[in-house]
Amino acid sequence: MIEVFTWPTPNGHKVHIMLEECGLPWRATAIDIGAGDQFRPDFLAISPNNKIPAITDPDGPDGKPISLFESGAILVYLAGKTGRFLPRSERGKYEVLQWLMFQMGSVGPMLGQNHHFRQYAPEKIAYAIDRYTNEARRLYGVVERRLAKSRWLGGDEYSIADIATWPWLRNWKNQGISLSDYPHLELWFHAIEHRPAVQRGVAVLAERRKPITDDRAREVLFGGTQYQRR
Numbered sequence: 740m741i742e743v744f745t746w747p748t749p750n751g752h753k754v755h756i757m758l759e760e761c762g763l764p765w766r767a768t769a770i771d772i773g774a775g776d777q778f779r780p781d782f783l784a785i786s787p788n789n790k791i792p793a794i795t796d797p798d799g800p801d802g803k804p805i806s807l808f809e810s811g812a813i814l815v816y817l818a819g820k821t822g823r824f825l826p827r828s829e830r831g832k833y834e835v836l837q838w839l840m841f842q843m844g845s846v847g848p849m850l851g852q853n854h855h856f857r858q859y860a861p862e863k864i865a866y867a868i869d870r871y872t873n874e875a876r877r878l879y880g881v882v883e884r885r886l887a888k889s890r891w892l893g894g895d896e897y898s899i900a901d902i903a904t905w906p907w908l909r910n911w912k913n914q915g916i917s918l919s920d921y922p923h924l925e926l927w928f929h930a931i932e933h934r935p936a937v938q939r940g941v942a943v944l945a946e947r948r949k950p951i952t953d954d955r956a957r958e959v960l961f962g963g964t965q966y967q968r969r
Contacts, residue, residue: 741765744782745792746772747948749906750810754792756902756940757814761821767943773956783969811843814899824899835893838900846907849874853914859951872915879921886923905931
């Protein structure tokens with residue numbers, strides 16, 4: 740059984756959804772990032788960047804156990820393991836992978852900054868809020884233009900590119916976005932939202948997540964604890 744060390748965040752949701760879509764046996768082990776679980780030595784042994792999610796699979800590609808961190812790498816691994824959600828053709832595979840990298844390199848980092856300055860920063864910095872809100876709108880526009888000519892991000896089939904991107908767009912209201920401004924993206928968003936495996940994936944550990952309001956959680960996530968040498 741695959742063990743997933745995770746928390747109900749967009750990056751955690753990607754892997755939950757993929758596992759549910761693939762029908763693989765798995766279990767979730769909570770890593771409470773507000774409490775500092777991500778800095779425990781046992782977690783750092785499999786996720787040296789102290790970020791969730793990470794997985795361990797006792798049945799790796801050579802029949803031996805494997806551990807992996809980085810959500811994009813985990814999605815590629817699970818697609819390879821199951822033969823699902825990543826095209827077999829060389830052209831199709833790279834069509835999907837470029838959009839997966841777009842999520843990993845742009846959508847996640849930029850919307851993460853958007854969330855930080857709009858929701859969590861101790862002071863409201865107009866320049867930062869404007870910068871990352873405008874970048875969010877730009878990225879939504881990139882997705883909109885793609886979906887105006889393609890049913891799914893990677894092409895004709897639902898893939899790990901869609902699975903990776905969708906969780907980051909769930910909080911569009913908090914990102915200063917109006918979904919109705921992006922009609923093709925809106926149709927795509929709701930099509931994914933209604934998939935049973937997606938609904939099961941976002942429900943994992945959902946009852947454990949609470950708003951980040953206390954000073955200790957803020958310090959763990961954004962303060963000196965994050966920068967200590969380990």
